[in-house]
Amino acid sequence: MIASCALRAAGACGPLSIDVQAGDETLLAVTESYFALYSTPWPHHSRSVEVDISRGASAGLANGTFLTCAHMTVDRTPAGYFADTQYGFAVHGECGKHEDTWTVRVPHETVFGEPQIGDMEDVFSLICTAGWRAEGYVPLHAGAIVKNGVCALLCAASGGGKSTLVTAMVLGGWRTLGDDKILLRHEDRVPVARSLLQTFNLEPSTQRWFD
Secondary structure (H helix, E strand, O other), X not given: OOOOOOEEEEEEEOXXXXXXXXXXXXXXXXXXXXXXXXXXXXXXXXXXXXXXXXXXXXXXXXXXXXXXXXXXXXXXXXXXXXXXXXXXOEEEEEEOOOEEEEEEEEOOOOOOXXXXXXXXXXXXXXXXXXXXXXXXOEEEEEEEEEEOOEEEXXXXXXXXXXXXXXXXXXXXXXXXXXXXXXXXXXXXXXXXXXXXXXXXXXXHHHHOOOO
């Protein structure tokens, strides 16, 4: 169980119901800004996730034997997930059958600017990805468009033109599930894609191309 803490935030990220206890107002605000991205309604929340975020000593834990992604290294052992970020955030997570428990330790001296917020987004991406995968979903950094019973997934790295192509296809008569974060899994032997975001991330410099 997570130790009692004064500040609390609750949110949902697709099938995950997430309960966060934060050590101070800044940590709470960064947490709530992440939840604000995931406003898409979901049929039901099948997995609960508890996260304890506080400031404290954060000695390095991970060597990247499981994953090295952006500015984060991750190990996975029988004891769970261990991760470190470039700004010294230390993460430990244990995944149960229907519930996950995570602790995040942020160095006392951390001041949150854009890079540090990016570290926290990486941490939450790991937490959510572990939960999504435990529920049988494959998370995709992709756009999705639909027409006449056909769904096409458009995969590219950040800045690779997903939103621009999705916009062009929508103007050409397609519909879209989203342009960024998609969950995919088989349900009754049928592949099902669901969007996690209701936002649209069209680059301002390309908006002039479209009405």
